Amino acid sequence: MTGLWATAAVAFIGLAGGLAVGSGMVAFLVVLDIIPRLAQITRSYDRIHWYEGAVVAGAVYWTFADFFDLRMNATVLLPGFAGLLCGLFVGLLAAALTEVINVLPILAKRLGMSRYMLWLLMAMVFGKVFGSLFEWLIYHG
Numbered sequence: 001m002t003g004l005w006a007t008a009a010v011a012f013i014g015l016a017g018g019l020a021v022g023s024g025m026v027a028f029l030v031v032l033d034i035i036p037r038l039a040q041i042t043r044s045y046d047r048i049h050w051y052e053g054a055v056v057a058g059a060v061y062w063t064f065a066d067f068f069d070l071r072m073n074a075t076v077l078l079p080g081f082a083g084l085l086c087g088l089f090v091g092l093l094a095a096a097l098t099e100v101i102n103v104l105p106i107l108a109k110r111l112g113m114s115r116y117m118l119w120l121l122m123a124m125v126f127g128k129v130f131g132s133l134f135e136w137l138i139y140h141g
Helices: 002-032 034-041 045-067 077-099 103-110 114-139
Strands: none
Touching: 002 034, 002 114, 034 045, 103 114
């Protein structure tokens, strides 16, 4: 019976974490209008579906790569190219953040959670801290 409760707890925590990260990423992309802004900057608005498809395909691929522990035997060039693409992605997100820094207040206002802003922030902070401590000390310790 203990194994069943442990499995249910792990499934619940995994689902809750996935929902939090996924909804945060979607809200981040939607509130900041990252994809339309990227299409506007590159003057390729007619290819906006390619950008959206790339974001979805990347998320799905890396989810499966993480779940099934996919490994690649590659030369030095492939990880370097992947690092370049990851750096471009992080750079675009950082540039978007500098344009609109108030993502959480806007999200809280739209969801009608303005009164609970402190609780929302503290839940995110403590979730990140406890998740990191679990990863460093227990899971990979």
